[in-house]
Amino acid sequence: MQxxxxxxxxxxxxxxxxxxxxxxxxxxxxxxxxxxxxPTPSPKSKGTGRYPILIIIAMLTLTSALTLMLIRxxxxxxxxxxxxxxxxxxxxxxNVLEHIAQNISAPGSNISxxxxxxxxxxLKKSRSLKHEINSSIKNKLDSATEIQITKExxxxxxxxxxxxxxxxxxxxxGEANPVTGSFKNQDNKVxxxxxxxASEDQIQSPITSIPTRSTINKKGLxxxxxxxxxxxxxxxxxxxxxxxxxxxxxxYSFNKKLSIEGGLFYSQKHYYSDGKYFEMKKGSMPSxxxxxxxxxxxxxxxxxxxxxxxxxQKSKGSFFITAGLSSYxxxxxxxxxxxxxxxxxxxxxxxxxxxxxxxxxxLNVSAGYNIKLQKKSGIRIEPYVQIPFKGTxxxxxxxxxxxxxxxxxxxxxx
Amino acid sequence: xxxxxxxxxxxxxxGYSLKIVFRYIYRYERxxxxxxxxxxxxxxxxxxxIPGPEKDAEKMFMGYIKRIMVNAAIDxxxxxxxxxxxxxxxxxxxxxxxxxxxxxxxxxxxxLIKLIKGLPPQYRVxxxxxxxxxxxxxxxxxxxxxxxxxxxxxxSRAREILKKNIKKIEDIIACNM
Numbered sequence: 001m002q003x004x005x006x007x008x009x010x011x012x013x014x015x016x017x018x019x020x021x022x023x024x025x026x027x028x029x030x031x032x033x034x035x036x037x038x039p040t041p042s043p044k045s046k047g048t049g050r051y052p053i054l055i056i057i058a059m060l061t062l063t064s065a066l067t068l069m070l071i072r073x074x075x076x077x078x079x080x081x082x083x084x085x086x087x088x089x090x091x092x093x094x095n096v097l098e099h100i101a102q103n104i105s106a107p108g109s110n111i112s113x114x115x116x117x118x119x120x121x122x123l124k125k126s127r128s129l130k131h132e133i134n135s136s137i138k139n140k141l142d143s144a145t146e147i148q149i150t151k152e153x154x155x156x157x158x159x160x161x162x163x164x165x166x167x168x169x170x171x172x173x174g175e176a177n178p179v180t181g182s183f184k185n186q187d188n189k190v191x192x193x194x195x196x197x198a199s200e201d202q203i204q205s206p207i208t209s210i211p212t213r214s215t216i217n218k219k220g221l222x223x224x225x226x227x228x229x230x231x232x233x234x235x236x237x238x239x240x241x242x243x244x245x246x247x248x249x250x251x252y253s254f255n256k257k258l259s260i261e262g263g264l265f266y267s268q269k270h271y272y273s274d275g276k277y278f279e280m281k282k283g284s285m286p287s288x289x290x291x292x293x294x295x296x297x298x299x300x301x302x303x304x305x306x307x308x309x310x311x312x313q314k315s316k317g318s319f320f321i322t323a324g325l326s327s328y329x330x331x332x333x334x335x336x337x338x339x340x341x342x343x344x345x346x347x348x349x350x351x352x353x354x355x356x357x358x359x360x361x362x363l364n365v366s367a368g369y370n371i372k373l374q375k376k377s378g379i380r381i382e383p384y385v386q387i388p389f390k391g392t393x394x395x396x397x398x399x400x401x402x403x404x405x406x407x408x409x410x411x412x413x414x
Numbered sequence: 415x416x417x418x419x420x421x422x423x424x425x426x427x428x429g430y431s432l433k434i435v436f437r438y439i440y441r442y443e444r445x446x447x448x449x450x451x452x453x454x455x456x457x458x459x460x461x462x463x464i465p466g467p468e469k470d471a472e473k474m475f476m477g478y479i480k481r482i483m484v485n486a487a488i489d490x491x492x493x494x495x496x497x498x499x500x501x502x503x504x505x506x507x508x509x510x511x512x513x514x515x516x517x518x519x520x521x522x523x524x525x526l527i528k529l530i531k532g533l534p535p536q537y538r539v540x541x542x543x544x545x546x547x548x549x550x551x552x553x554x555x556x557x558x559x560x561x562x563x564x565x566x567x568x569x570s571r572a573r574e575i576l577k578k579n580i581k582k583i584e585d586i587i588a589c590n591m
Contacts, residue, residue: 008577009545015526016546018519020509021436024446025428027421033454034420241495292575293534295498336498338534345532345579347498 220413223250224380226265230403234273240295241270245403251308253413259308261322270297271399275339278395289341289348291395296335298393303327304364317371317378326386328358333393352394362388366405376411420457428453430476431483437530437542438487440499442507445487452479452486484547488539488557496535503528529579537572544569 227246231239247265254260275291306324333352338345366384373379386401393399431449439445456463456479466474510520530538539558543549544565551569555562 008573008580012526012530012541012576013546015523016433016437016530019433019523019527020511020520021429021432021442022507022509023429024432024442024449025425026446026450027424030424030450030453031417031421033450034457338498340578340582344582345529345575347532 219253219255220411221250221252222259222409222411222413223248224407224409225249226263226380226382226405226407228382228403228405230267230269230401232269232271232399232401234271234397234399235277236400237273237277240272241297243268243270243297243403245302245405247302249304249407256313257310259310260306261308261324262305263303265302265304267300267302267401268297269300269399269401271295271397273395273397277397279391279397281394281396289339292338292340292345294335294337294339294395296333296393298330298334298399299332301329301331303329306364306366310370315372317369319367319369321365321367322382322384323363323365325360326362326364328361328392330356330358330392335394350394356392358390358392361390361392362386368405370409378409380405380407380409382407424453427476427479431479434480434483434547435487437527437546438484438539439490440503440531442503444490448486448490449483452483455486456482480547484543485557491535491539494535498534503531525583529576532579533572533575537568537575540565540568541572541576 225248227244230243230245232243233239245265245267247263247267249261249263251259251261272293272295274293278291278294280289280291304324304326306322308320308322310318310320312319331353335350335352337348337350339348341348364384364386366382368380368382371379371381382405384403384405388398388400390396391398428449431452432445435445435448435452436442439448463475463478465471508524510517510524530541533541540554543554543557544551549557551562551565554560554565558565560568
C-alpha cells in the first residue's frame with residue numbers, strides 16, 4: 001500500500017465515490033410513510049434553553065408593563081390640584097387665631113380696640129398666608145408620595161400649632177373669664193409678643209416644612225431576585241449556546257445615589273474554543289493528548305460585590321451604573337474535546353465535578369434602569385459584562401460573559 | 415410517480431444516497447433514517463422535478479437526489495445544533511467486499527471516509543459540500559446561513575486537520591513496514 005503525495009482533494013473524491021456500505025434498504029417502511037397523510041414528521045429538538053429563556057423574558061416584560069398600567073390607573077388620576085385643594089380645605093378652615101379672635105371680639109368683651117385691630121390684622125395675614133400655601137401646593141404637584149407626606153405633615157403642623165397656641169393662650173393669657181370673655185393676662189405685653197411670634201411661626205412653618213425630595217430618607221437595605229440569559233466567549237472566538245443566570249442580591253443605600261451590593265448567583269455558561277487557548281496542565285489530561293478544539297459548559301456560583309450609582313432619577317424610575325468584582329465557585333465542568341491522542345483524532349467527553357474557587361476572578365460592570373412600581377418595590381433591567389482577570393476551569397480559559405438580568409427589588413428602609 | 419416505479423427508483427438509488435448522507439451524518443442508523451425520509455419527501459413532491467434531455471436524464475436525476483439528500487443531512491445536523499458525536503464507527507457498516515477494487519484500496523477508502531467523519535460537524539459539512547459534492551462557497555453560505563468567509567475558513571481548517579491525520583497514518587504505516 002502506498003500513499004502518493006498527490007492532490008488531497010482528488011484522493012477524498014475518489015474515496016467518496018468508491019467506498020461501500022452495507023445494504024440498509026427498507027422499502028416497506030418508506031411505503032408505509034408514503035401512505036400516511038401529510039409530510040413526514042421531523043423529530044423536534046428538545047432545545048437548549050434558548051426558547052424557554054426568551055419566554056421568561058417576554059413574560060417578565062409583559063408582567064411589569066401590566067403592573068405599571070394597573071398602578072397608574074389606581075393612583076395617578078386621583079392626584080389633581082383640585083383634589084389636594086379640597087383635602088386641605090377639609091382641614092378645619094378656622095385656624096386658631098380666627099377662633100381666638102372670634103371669641104375675643106365677642107360682644108361684651110373688654111378687649112381694647114387696638115388689641116382687636118391687631119388680631120384682625122393677624123387674621124388677615126394668616127388668611128393670605130393660607131392662600132399662599134394652597135397656591136404653592138398647586139404649583140408643587142410632584143409625586144403622590146411627596147404630596148401624601150406633605151398632607152400628613154401639615155395635618156400634624158396644624159394640630160401642633162393648635163395645641164401650642166392653646167397652651168400659650170392658657171399659659172400667657174390665662175383662663176378666659178366665662179362672664180366677661182376676657183383673658184386673665186391679656187394686658188401682658190411680653191406675653192402678647194410671644195403669642196404673636198409663636199402663632200406667626202406656626203402659620204409660616206407649613207410652607208417651609210413641605211419636605212423636598214432630598215429630605216426623604218433613602219438610606220437603608222434592599223434586596224432583589226434576578227434572572228436572565230447570558231452568552232459566553234473565550235478570547236473573542238464567538239458565542240455558543242445561550243446560558244442562564246439566576247440569583248439573589250442584597251444592597252445598602254448610603255444615600256439616594258450611592259449603594260453597595262452583594263449577591264449570590266447560579267449560572268450555566270456555554271462556550272467553544274480552539275485548542276490553542278486550552279492550557280494543558282500536567283496530570284490533567286492523558287499523556288499524548290492534544291486538544292484541537294472543544295465545546296463545553298460550566299455550572300458556576302458567582303458572588304459579585306459592587307458599587308451602584310443612581311442618576312437621572314425621576315418619579316417613575318432612575319438610571320444606574322455598577323462596577324465591582326466577582327468571585328466564582330466552579331461547581332461542575334463538562335467538556336467535549338476533539339483531540340488527538342497518540343496520533344489518532346477522536347471525540348472525548350469529560351466531566352469534572354471538583355469544586356474550585358476563584359477569588360476576585362473578574363470585573364463586573366453594568367448599566368441599567370430601575371422602574372418604580374410602588375413606594376418600596378421596583379423592577380430592574382440590567383445588561384452587564386463580566387471580564388475575567390484569570391482563566392478558569394481545567395484548561396484555565398478566560399471566559400467573558402455578556403448578559404442581561406431582570407429583577408424584582410424591594411426596599412426595606414424607612 | 416407510480417408506486418411500482420417508486421420502489422425501483424428507491425432500490426436503484428438507495429446505496430448512492432446512503433453514501434452521500436453517511437459522509438455528513440456520524441451514525442449509520444441515523445443516516446439510513448434520513449435517506450428514507452429523503453426518498454419519502456422526494457416522491458411526495460416529485461411533480462416539482464423537471465427532467466432534462468433524455469441523454470442527461472440519469473445524471474440530472476442523480477444531481478436532484480444529491481441535493482435532496484445533502485439538504486436533509488444538513489437539516490439533521492442543524493437540529494442537533496452542529497454538536498459533535500462521540501464513539502467509533504462499527505466495522506459491520508462497511509462493505510469491504512468489492513469485485514472491482516483491491517481490498518487494500520477499500521480499506522484506504524474506508525479510512526479516508528472515517529477521517530472526514532471525524533471532523534467537527536461545521537468543518538465536515540463544508541468539506542463535503544465543496545470538495546466532494548461540488549458546491550461553491552456562495553451556495554454553501556446560502557444553504558448553511560453562514561458568511562462566505564466562514565465557509566472558506568472552515569474548509570481551510572478541515573484541510574489542515576485532514577492533512578495532519580493523513581500524515582500520521584502514513585507515518586504509522588511507514589513504521590510498520
